Amino acid sequence: MTSKKGLKIASVAGVPIYVSWSWWIFAALIMVVFQPTFAQALPGATTAWTWAVSAFFVLIMFGTVLIHELAHALAAMAFGWQVNEVTLNFWGGVTIYQHSSTGKPQTPLRSLTVAIVGPISNLVIAGVAWLLLQVLLDPTGTTMVVLNLTVWTNLLIGIFNLLPGHPLDGGRVVESSVWAATGSRARGMRAAGWSGRFIVIALVVGVVLVPWLATGEPWIFGLVIAALIGTMFWQAATSAIRAAELQMVAERMRITDLMTPVRTILSDASIAKLIPLVTGTRPGFEYEQLPVAVLDISDTTGHEQLVGIVDVGALSGVPRGSWQLPVSVVSRRVNPAARISARDAVDELFDRFMEFPDEVIGVVDDSEIPHRIIGIVDPDLVARRLHA
Numbered sequence: 001m002t003s004k005k006g007l008k009i010a011s012v013a014g015v016p017i018y019v020s021w022s023w024w025i026f027a028a029l030i031m032v033v034f035q036p037t038f039a040q041a042l043p044g045a046t047t048a049w050t051w052a053v054s055a056f057f058v059l060i061m062f063g064t065v066l067i068h069e070l071a072h073a074l075a076a077m078a079f080g081w082q083v084n085e086v087t088l089n090f091w092g093g094v095t096i097y098q099h100s101s102t103g104k105p106q107t108p109l110r111s112l113t114v115a116i117v118g119p120i121s122n123l124v125i126a127g128v129a130w131l132l133l134q135v136l137l138d139p140t141g142t143t144m145v146v147l148n149l150t151v152w153t154n155l156l157i158g159i160f161n162l163l164p165g166h167p168l169d170g171g172r173v174v175e176s177s178v179w180a181a182t183g184s185r186a187r188g189m190r191a192a193g194w195s196g197r198f199i200v201i202a203l204v205v206g207v208v209l210v211p212w213l214a215t216g217e218p219w220i221f222g223l224v225i226a227a228l229i230g231t232m233f234w235q236a237a238t239s240a241i242r243a244a245e246l247q248m249v250a251e252r253m254r255i256t257d258l259m260t261p262v263r264t265i266l267s268d269a270s271i272a273k274l275i276p277l278v279t280g281t282r283p284g285f286e287y288e289q290l291p292v293a294v295l296d297i298s299d300t301t302g303h304e305q306l307v308g309i310v311d312v313g314a315l316s317g318v319p320r321g322s323w324q325l326p327v328s329v330v331s332r333r334v335n336p337a338a339r340i341s342a343r344d345a346v347d348e349l350f351d352r353f354m355e356f357p358d359e360v361i362g363v364v365d366d367s368e369i370p371h372r373i374i375g376i377v378d379p380d381l382v383a384r385r386l387h388a
Contacts, residue, residue, distance in 0.1 A: 005087055015073055015083045017066070022090035027058045034149070041145045053142055060150055062088070064125055064157065069093040071121040075114040079104045082355060091232065092157075098354040106351065108180035108188075115172030122158030126151045165196035167236040185347055186251055189244035196237030200230045250346045250382075258349065258382050259342075259363045259375035262293040265327055267307055271315070272323040274330075278312060293362070293373055294331040302370040305336045306362035309376065335359050341366050342374060353379050 006020040031054045038050040038057075045053075069086045072095040076083050080103025084096040097114070099106045129150040136143065162170040166189075174195050175188035182188070207222040250258065263277050277292050294308035308331030315330040338356040340349055342365050352361050363375040 005085070006089075012070060012073070012086075013077060015077075016085050018085060018087040020087055020089035023088045026090045026092075027062070030058050030061055031055055037149070038145060042142060045142070049142075053146065057146060057149060060146070061153065064122065064150075064154055065093045067121050067125065068118045068157070068161075069095045071117040072114055073097065075117045079110050079114070081114075099351045100355055106185075108176040108185075111179070112173060112176035115169045115176070116162075118169050119158040119161040122154040122161070126154035126158065129154065163199055164192075165194075165199040165233075165237065166192040166240045167196065167233065168199070171196055171240075184248070184251060186244045186247035189240050189247065193237045193240035193244060196233055196240065200233045200237070203230055203233075247347065247350060250350070253346055255340060255342050255344055255346060255349060255363055255377070256375070258346065258385070259377045260291060260381065261375045262291050262373065264293045264295050264304070264373060265310075267294045267296050267326060267328040267331070269327050270324050271318060271327060271330060274310065274315070274327050275323065278310065278315065291376060293376060294327055294334075295373055296336070297370075304364075304371060304373045306334050306339065306360075306373045306376070307336055308332055308334050309360060334362065336362075338362060339364050340377070343367070349377060349382075 006018040006023070008016055008018050010017045031051070034057055035050055035054040038053045039045070039047070042050060042053070065088055066086075069088070073083045073086055076095070076097040080100060082098050082100040082103070084098070086095050087093060104110065129147045133144065133147050133151070136147075161168050162173070164170040164174045166172075166175070171192035175185070175192040177188070178191045179185045179188035204226050207226045208219065211219040211222060265274055265277060274292065292310040293306055294310060296305045296307050297303070298305055308328060310327065311330055311332045318325070318330060335356055338352060338359040339362040340352050342363050349361065358379065361377040361379075362373050363377060365372045365374045
C-alpha cells in the first residue's frame with residue numbers, strides 16, 4: 001500500500017513500517033558508491049557480479065536500518081508508549097513515538113533506554129558479522145568482503161548515532177543526562193540542541209576544512225555531504241533549542257496558568273438551559289465570554305468527563321422553536337481521554353499535546369471526589385501565549 005509517507009511494507013505489533021520514496025535514492029547511491037569497492041576487492045569477478053553484490057549489500061543496509069528503528073519502537077512499546085510509525089528514508093530512518101498517558105511515566109532512564117537501543121543494535125550486528133568471519137572455513141571472496149563491510153558500516157552507524165547531539169540518538173543521551181541532573185527535560189533538550197550545532201561545526205571542519213588545508217583543493221564529495229547533513233542537523237538542532245526555550249518558560253507555570261476557565265453544562269441538557277450561559281443576561285456576567293464545556297457524568301465513578309465545547313456559531317443558527325434539542329447538537333466533539341490533572345507538571349501537558357494532536361485538553365480538579373472539569377487547554381492558544 002502506498003501513501004505520501006511511502007510504501008507500506010509491513011506492520012510489527014500494529015506499528016506500520018513505511019519505505020519513503022527518498023530511500024530509493026539512498027539505495028541507488030549506496031550501489032553506485034560501493035560497486036567500485038567490490039570491483040577492487042573482487043578482481044576476478046565480472047562487472048555484473050560486482051553490481052549484484054552491491055545490490056545485495058543494499059539489502060543488508062536495509063535490514064540494518066530497519067533493525068535499528070525497530071529496536072527504538074519495541075523499547076518504547078515495552079514502556080507502554082504510543083508508537084505511530086517506522087519510516088526508512090534517505091537519512092536512514094525515523095521512529096515516531098510519544099509518551100502515552102496509559103503507559104509508564106517518562107523518566108530520564110527510560111528515555112535513555114529507548115534512544116540507546118538503536119545504536120546498540122548496530123554494534124550487535126557488527127559483532128555477529130565479525131564472529132561469522134572468525135568461523136568461516138574459507139574467509140575469502142565475496143562472503144568475506146560483504147561481511148567485512150557489514151562490520152565496518154554497522155560500527156560507523158552505531159558510533160555516529162552515539163555522537164552527543166540532536167537529532168542523533170546520542171542527543172537523547174545528552175538530553176536524558178541533563179534531565180536527570182537538573183530535573184528539567186527542557187534544559188536537556190536545549191543542551192542536546194546546542195551539542196547538535198557543535199557536531200555540525202565539527203563535521204564542516206573535519207570533512208571540508210581539514211582536507212582543503214591538507215591538499216590545497218576542496219574535496220567536492222565531502223563538501224556536498226557536509227552541506228546536506230549539516231543543513232539538516234542544524235535545522236533540527238535549532239528547532240530543538242527553540243522548543244526547549246518555550247518549554248522552559250512553560251515549566252515555570254502551572255497547568256492552571258495555561259488553561260482557560262470554562263462554564264459547564266451537561267450534554268443532555270436542553271439548548272434553552274444553555275442560552276443564559278452564552279447571552280450574558282445574568283446580572284454581573286454581562287462581559288463574561290468563557291467557553292462552555294459540555295459534560296457527561298461517569299456511571300461508575302461519578303466523575304465529570306469533558307465531551308464537547310459549545311459551538312456558538314452553530315448555536316446561533318438554531319431557531320427558538322428547536323431549543324428543546326440537547327446541547328450536544330451544537331457542540332464540537334472533544335476526546336474525553338484528552339485530560340490532565342490541574343496538579344500535574346506542565347511537561348505532562350506537552351506529552352498530552354503529542355498524544356492528542358490538535359485536541360483540546362480538559363483540566364480536571366481531582367482534589368475532591370467526584371472529579372470536576374474546571375478548564376480547557378487549547379494548544380494553539382498556548383503556543384501563541386508562549387511565543388508572545
